[in-house]
Amino acid sequence: MKTTRTISVLLAFIIFSCLSGSNLQAKDNPAGLKASYPLNGSGNNALAGPKATILKGKVVAGYDGKPNGAYFFDFGKHYSKSLHNITIPVNVNTKMYPKLSMGCWVKAAFSMQRMFVLGNGTDSRNRCIIADYHDDQFRWGLLCGSDGVLWGPPVVDEWVFVMALYDAKAQEARLIVNDQVFASRSTAGDGEEKIFVGALIGAIDDINIFDQVLTQPEIESLSGKSITKNLDKLAIQDKYAYKDRLEKEKENKIQAGDVFVVDTKELQVKSTNDEAGNVAAILTTGDSIRVLDKLEKDWYKISFKDSMTGFVRRSAILDHAYPKGSNVLWFRVSQWLKSIFDFTKLNSWIMVAVFTIILFIIVRYYTSLDQALLRLHHKRDAYADGGSKSEPDWPRRKNFLHTIYPVEWFPPYPIFTGMILGATIFIAAFWDAHEMEWFFNDGFNLLPAGYDRPIHWFLYLSCIINVIVTLSWILESFVLGGPFVGLLRIFILLILNVMSLLVTFFLLALILIITIAIFGLRALGSMGNTRKVYYYK
Structure with a gap:
């Protein structure tokens, strides 16, 4: 009995020690x-x-x-x-x-x-x-x-x-x-x-x-x-919490019960929530779909055409359909803006070629065209003051800003803000696309903070230059054109800067493609030369 009790105590001690050890370890x-x-x-x-x-x-x-x-x-x-x-x-x-x-x-x-x-x-x-x-x-x-x-x-x-x-x-x-x-x-x-x-x-x-x-x-x-x-x-x-925020914003754009109108020639509806699934139907422009439920991996169950059901990815809905009751023109413009940097499409190159011709004409005759626009303001002022057409068009200088504007050493400088931004985006995209995405989504501040890579400072300095130059030509527009003509001038310059941004981006892409092609042809040529065998008698 005493031996049995001793063994029981020893076993209890061993078990307790093991449990205590495991608890301590955990x-x-x-x-x-x-x-x-x-x-x-x-x-x-x-x-x-x-x-x-x-x-x-x-x-x-x-x-x-x-x-x-x-x-x-x-x-x-x-x-x-x-x-x-x-x-x-x-x-x-x-x-x-x-x-x-x-x-x-x-x-x-x-x-x-x-x-x-x-x-x-x-x-x-x-x-x-x-x-x-x-x-x-x-x-x-x-x-x-x-x-x-x-x-x-x-x-x-x-x-x-x-x-x-x-x-x-x-x-x-x-x-x-x-x-x-x-x-x-x-x-x-x-x-x-x-x-x-x-x-x-x-x-x-x-x-x-x-x-x-x-x-x-x-x-x-x-x-x-x-x-x-x-x-x-x-x-x-x-630093990349903005990605979760953007993803959440995309999810919130589609809710159960929402109705969308298709705006594409072909929108494939799958029979299952799988890319490998069969195509249940093909919807076209004007067809309506109703969102029934959100599924895993960004799939949505929808109904269409007399209560038929199928499955569509979120990207397909957002890219090829717009919410019922919204403006279809704005939807098409927004989709166009998403694809403007796609230099794999011929239509993009044709568009950029047209923009290049327009910008060439604008830059060459910038002073004459700008003065023609600003005369609208001068004539409005003259007539408002009781003047006549025989009086001078240009108003008298009223303050020190008129000693600065217009900028005479390089009049078309407002258009070059788009060129600077286009070059910045192109360079940064090849330098570090992830950091560029972070910078433009969540990283840019007038007071720099959290910049620990050279690309951050490159983007920051480029954006600061762009901000200063943009504020300059906005101020110039109001000084020379007043509120009405000034706003009209700003709107025109914004359009021209979008054109110059695209032209710069595509021009740099073209230079890169040509450079790669030249080096590739030279490499192929050098490989061909090394394979030549010469025989001497």
Whole structure:
């Protein structure tokens, strides 16, 4: 009986200890933990996530001095970027993990080759913690895609806590090394559908992977170290929240019960909410559709023609139908404005050719045409004051603005605001289309804030110049033309600036196409020349 009681007490103690340990572990680990490997002599002792596969390695003491608590690796006989010392079957690509935190303890040795500590690939576009030479020092680094490498402090011969934070939506990355934070923009993303410890000379311990960006207290709970250097750079702000706002605005444009009128030759209605589904009907201009319900992936169930039902994508409704009772002319103009930059259509090039001819005539005879327009104001003033047609057309100068306007050194300058904007959009589209989209949707302010890339300052300066020049010719219009003729002049100049914007954009596109064609033909010619074989007798 006494023996049985003793065994029961021991079992209860063991169970309580296990439960307490698991609770402590759950409490200590931040939320979002997807994989955790203490590497205590095995890859099978995962605290979370699937089992890891360890190729080779020597069991050594861990970062906390615990025997057999870590693994040591080296390059072997030959260095290889494709080496996977530890393979963890967790897909951390951006579609699966838009937000990612991955960290470990590392004691790395010096090397003349790049070391891949933890990541999903070895290319610059992948998410990976590395160690490599930079500024004559062997340093910790973080791959950031087209933004290069985010470099950290030099590697030292001791255990170091290293963690990477990636936010694909915000396009930001953070590298934490012990108590320091390093920040960068990042377009790093997809790689292999697994995470691994690659080519490495050194020991690694306690690997943790999370599906969120950890906060300062959560990082410090893992490392046991307080972050004291560059702490203000740790937080990641969501600069691209405007995309959710725009998406919500699109959703709100279509509600159950709304009626739309088709304004296209063919609008396909599917039999199922799937692109591969059969075509149930083809609607044409003038047909009406009623929205019945919103489904997944932007599909809508609709009714048409005597209560027939089918399925249509949101984009098809917004692009090819307008709300019943609204202005069809305005709908067509808005659709035209959406497609004006499409230089793959012949109609766009014909339109731009016509605009080019108009602008050439306007610029050449700008002064005469502008004076003819402004005479409307002068005659109205003269007749209003009881004057006659024999009196001079131009009014007397009344204030200092008349000493500035009209601008005589370059009279057609108002038209060039469109050219500047067209060139800006073209250059920025090839430079970084994502940042350009952010800037024009949510980033432009008269007082610059949040600009951390050269493209931001390029766009800002270009827009400020455009704003100043535009305000100048608006003021000039009122000074020379008064309220009525001034507004008419502003309206005409706005139309001409839209034309000049399009002409500039398409002209730069044409130059780019011709340049690519020339280099392509030269490359083909050089390849043909290398294939020639000459025979000599």
